Amino acid sequence: MTTTSSAEHTRRDFLFVATGAVAAVGAAAAVWPLISQMNPDASTIAAGAPIEVDLAPIAEGQDIKVFWRGKPIYIMNRTKKQVEEARAVPVSSLPDPQTDQARVKEGHDQWLVVIGICTHLGCIPIAHEGAYDGFFCPCHGSVYDTSGRIRQGPAPLNLPIPPYAFVSDTKIKIG
Amino acid sequence: MSGPSTYQPTNPALQWIEKRLPIIGLVHSSFIAYPTPRNLNYWWTFGGILSFMLGVQIVTGVILAMHYTPHVDMAFNSVESIVRDVNYGWLLRYLHSNGASMFFIAVYIHMLRGLYYGSYKAPREVLWILGVIIYLLMMATGFMGYVLPWGQMSFWGATVITNLFSAIPYVGESIVTLLWGGYSVGNPTLNRFFSLHYLLPFVIAGVVVLHVWALHVAGQNNPAGVEPKTEKDMVPFTPYATIKDGFGIVCFMIFYAWFVFYIPNYLGDPDNYIMANPGVTPAHIVPEWYYLPFYAILRSIPSKLGGVIAMFSAIIVLAFLPWLDTAKTRSSKYRPLAKQFFWMFVVVAVLLGWLGGKPAEGIYIIAGRVLTFCYFAYFLIVLPILSRIETPRAVPNSIADDVLAKYGKKAASAIVALVLAGGLMAGGAQSAKAADEHGGPTPPSLSWSFAGPFGKFDRGALQRGYKVYKEVCSTCHSMSLIHFRNLADEGGPGFSAAQALAVASEIKVQDGPNDAGDMFERPGRLADPFPKPFPNENAARAANGGAYPPDLSLMAKARNYDRGFPQFVFDFFTQFQEKGPNYIDALLQGYVDAPKDFALPPGAYYNRFFPGHAIKMPKPISDDQVTYDDGTPQKVENYAKDVSTFLMWTAEPHLEARKRIGLQVMVFLIIFAFLMYFTKKKVWANAH
Numbered sequence: 001m002t003t004t005s006s007a008e009h010t011r012r013d014f015l016f017v018a019t020g021a022v023a024a025v026g027a028a029a030a031v032w033p034l035i036s037q038m039n040p041d042a043s044t045i046a047a048g049a050p051i052e053v054d055l056a057p058i059a060e061g062q063d064i065k066v067f068w069r070g071k072p073i074y075i076m077n078r079t080k081k082q083v084e085e086a087r088a089v090p091v092s093s094l095p096d097p098q099t100d101q102a103r104v105k106e107g108h109d110q111w112l113v114v115i116g117i118c119t120h121l122g123c124i125p126i127a128h129e130g131a132y133d134g135f136f137c138p139c140h141g142s143v144y145d146t147s148g149r150i151r152q153g154p155a156p157l158n159l160p161i162p163p164y165a166f167v168s169d170t171k172i173k174i175g
Numbered sequence: 176m177s178g179p180s181t182y183q184p185t186n187p188a189l190q191w192i193e194k195r196l197p198i199i200g201l202v203h204s205s206f207i208a209y210p211t212p213r214n215l216n217y218w219w220t221f222g223g224i225l226s227f228m229l230g231v232q233i234v235t236g237v238i239l240a241m242h243y244t245p246h247v248d249m250a251f252n253s254v255e256s257i258v259r260d261v262n263y264g265w266l267l268r269y270l271h272s273n274g275a276s277m278f279f280i281a282v283y284i285h286m287l288r289g290l291y292y293g294s295y296k297a298p299r300e301v302l303w304i305l306g307v308i309i310y311l312l313m314m315a316t317g318f319m320g321y322v323l324p325w326g327q328m329s330f331w332g333a334t335v336i337t338n339l340f341s342a343i344p345y346v347g348e349s350i351v352t353l354l355w356g357g358y359s360v361g362n363p364t365l366n367r368f369f370s371l372h373y374l375l376p377f378v379i380a381g382v383v384v385l386h387v388w389a390l391h392v393a394g395q396n397n398p399a400g401v402e403p404k405t406e407k408d409m410v411p412f413t414p415y416a417t418i419k420d421g422f423g424i425v426c427f428m429i430f431y432a433w434f435v436f437y438i439p440n441y442l443g444d445p446d447n448y449i450m451a452n453p454g455v456t457p458a459h460i461v462p463e464w465y466y467l468p469f470y471a472i473l474r475s476i477p478s479k480l481g482g483v484i485a486m487f488s489a490i491i492v493l494a495f496l497p498w499l500d501t502a503k504t505r506s507s508k509y510r511p512l513a514k515q516f517f518w519m520f521v522v523v524a525v526l527l528g529w530l531g532g533k534p535a536e537g538i539y540i541i542a543g544r545v546l547t548f549c550y551f552a553y554f555l556i557v558l559p560i561l562s563r564i565e566t567p568r569a570v571p572n573s574i575a576d577d578v579l580a581k582y583g584k585k586a587a588s589a590i591v592a593l594v595l596a597g598g599l600m601a602g603g604a605q606s607a608k609a610a611d612e613h614g615g616p617t618p619p620s621l622s623w624s625f626a627g628p629f630g631k632f633d634r635g636a637l638q639r640g641y642k643v644y645k646e647v648c649s650t651c652h653s654m655s656l657i658h659f660r661n662l663a664d665e666g667g668p669g670f671s672a673a674q675a676l677a678v679a680s681e682i683k684v685q686d687g688p689n690d691a692g693d694m695f696e697r698p699g700r701l702a703d704p705f706p707k708p709f710p711n712e713n714a715a716r717a718a719n720g721g722a723y724p725p726d727l728s729l730m731a732k733a734r735n736y737d738r739g740f741p742q743f744v745f746d747f748f749t750q751f752q753e754k755g756p757n758y759i760d761a762l763l764q765g766y767v768d769a770p771k772d773f774a775l776p777p778g779a780y781y782n783r784f785f786p787g788h789a790i791k792m793p794k795p796i797s798d799d800q801v802t803y804d805d806g807t808p809q810k811v812e813n814y815a816k817d818v819s820t821f822l823m824w825t826a827e828p829h830l831e832a833r834k835r836i837g838l839q840v841m842v843f844l845i846i847f848a849f850l851m852y853f854t855k856k857k858v859w860a861n862a863h
Contacts, residue, residue: 015857019850026847033263037238042260046660046702057690 050175220423293505326447400505436837467531618761640821656728722791731755
């Protein structure tokens with residue numbers, strides 16, 4: 001070993017580095033499926049396809065809760081008063097400024113569709129409760145208004161709006 | 176692991192830890208500085224290979240447990256949904272199921288190596304006994320793991336093996352009830368087997384730690400069987416043993432990958448692709464190949480209790496080996512008689528394995544008894560006598576002398592012998608499965624586009640096959656594991672998502688309840704499974720003269736026929752996996768007039784290829800029954816071939832991905848093996 005020339009050293013070093021590098025690539029490639037399997041499987045993805053919801057049975061002032069991809073979606077048929085309240089608030093005073101118009105579909109202003117998961121830590125807020133006649137989260141006291149916007153409490157953001165569209169005046173497609 | 180280490184890290188932070196917990200020193204003294212005999216051959220790499228396999232089994236097993244449901248109604252389908260829906264689920268499942276076989280192949284080689292070189296002799300008796308305990312734990316773990324997919328062989332294997340305990344006098348029945356948690360194998364049994372199957376590998380890992388500890392106290396044995404005397408006899412574990420073990424592991428991985436990617440069901444039993452049915456026992460119950468020698472011993476003894484005792488004794492006797500063989504010379508290299516008897520023992524064990532896969536009748540029973548006697552005679556008669564009468568050849572003075580002496584290269588021929596032996600055993604199991612399905616010619620082997628290492632489905636055949644299934648088969652047969660979305664999957668019939676949705680929306684699916692509490696019908700969605708022709712099994716039987724048309728999802732993997740010796744050995748090399756489609760194709764064309772002397776039961780039809788020939792399904796298809804739009808002749812032979820192709824896809828939907836990734840893995844592993852080989856040569860150049 002003491003008598004090996006420097007040229008041999010380089011050749012050996014190259015072999016060692018190459019073997020090590022190939023081993024590292026192999027290990028990384030082997031880890032990929034082990035991690036990837038944790039993602040939603042094909043049946044979960046297929047079950048998360050868009051759903052259609054009939055709005056006809058929901059009277060003014062009422063709301064329903066439907067599930068899409070395992071998440072509760074509140075669909076609220078707001079009263080005139082509730083819509084006016086939501087629109088009377090100066091947007092700049094809100095923790096997460098957003099107009100009510102931006103949170104509903106034009107021409108369907110009475111319909112509020114929000115994902116009913118508190119943006120604080122994921123509890124389900126109760127509809128028609130709290131100081132703003134919107135939603136109240138019992139876990140840590142976050143209060144949302146009639147537009148589902150955060151008004152009070154620890155939650156940082158408004159209730160998110162799921163992707164949806166009106167298929168007809170009385171039917172929406174979520175997803 | 177042998178005593179306090181003198182190792183001192185140079186990094187101050189590591190020194191701080193080392194003073195409080197000398198773990199780095201432990202690793203250093205056990206796996207880096209640890210002196211290992213310099214004359215170890217490649218048979219000694221199987222310890223490293225086994226550690227690697229234990230790791231693979233634990234990692235893939237923990238992942239499979241994330242997706243598996245241990246419930247009698249859901250277990251079978253949850254395994255299928257792992258294979259079909261989970262990302263790389265097919266890979267993880269095949270790694271785990273074939274990993275068990277690889278684990279046993281490696282452990283058998285490891286044990287035979289210990290037997291040949293006398294590794295059980297003083298001072299390594301405890302090391303050897305710990306090994307026997309690991310082997311017993313492996314058998315228990317492997318058995319319980321095999322039950323989890325809840326196929327026919329799972330269920331009946333569980334029934335037969337647990338019934339072994341009923342042989343115990345007086346308390347046997349109570350013990351079996353205790354094991355089952357019921358009056359038969361059922362949901363409580365499955366649940367506890369799942370729990371224990373998860374637990375035992377960690378127990379094995381614990382005993383492996385003890386095994387390695389004992390090894391590092393006694394030091395490794397070596398092919399010369401002489402204890403090291405000087406520094407010159409040894410080389411440090413790292414880099415010498417690590418690189419050699421690493422090379423051994425990579426070579427083993429190539430062998431492993433061959434099974435996983437190209438012949439994943441070669442060692443499995445087709446009956447296990449049929450869901451467990453407590454009312455019907457498969458014609459021929461065969462355990463997994465690694466239990467076959469012991470199964471043969473069990474069946475050789477014409478008494479229930481005697482058979483069970485003989486079977487367990489066959490394993491327990493190993494633990495007494497250090498005291499049965501008292502010869503001073505360790506290695507059989509220097510024991511001319513012991514060497515010959517060793518190879519005779521290997522042949523006996525392999526033949527027992529082959530017999531274990533044969534039906535227990537006629538000559539097989541006599542052969543089984545003779546071989547059982549030989550098996551025990553080796554341990555109880557041959558070895559004790561040999562240790563007294565044999566005159567060994569002179570052993571080398573030291574390990575260094577052994578390295579210098581030129582010894583014959585017998586490893587290669589031994590490997591060939593072992594591969595052949597293993598093939599014989601596996602094939603014995605295979606041929607047994609079809610052995611008593613007496614009758615009928617063997618289905619002809621057709622050429623399939625999806626066969627071989629580069630196989631791909633013929634899209635046209637899949638689409639035509641789907642049409643045949645939909646218009647003909649689906650009137651009686653369900654296909655519960657296939658969903659409309661699968662029609663658009665990569666590697667499938669190649670429908671677009673829109674086409675698949677159009678197919679789905681043609682059917683009506685009952686859904687509900689709605690707000691009023693009523694069930695209602697809606698058009699099918701991509702996420703819906705193919706509709707069932709009958710609401711339940713009883714309705715299906717009532718409409719089909721008492722016969723139940725089986726679900727077709729897995730049919731192409733659940734049917735089998737005997738290929739015979741030596742064909743099954745070639746099948747390993749040619750990657751033959753197309754028994755199912757060959758059989759289905761032949762069956763659909765196999766309707767002929769019954770021979771005059773054949774008593775056809777009422778309501779049955781004669782089929783050349785159906786086991787027993789009397790099939791309840793009338794000839795399902797004739798020429799021109801299904802319209803082909805692409806100009807393919809509308810003949811029964813084309814219908815049969817197309818629908819068989821389609822059924823192969825429904826049974827193995829990720830076949831194309833498997834073979835594609837398999838090729839990448841193989842190319843990678845071969846390049847890596849070459850690199851490891853040259854690195855190993857470089858490293859060892861200094862030691863020779």
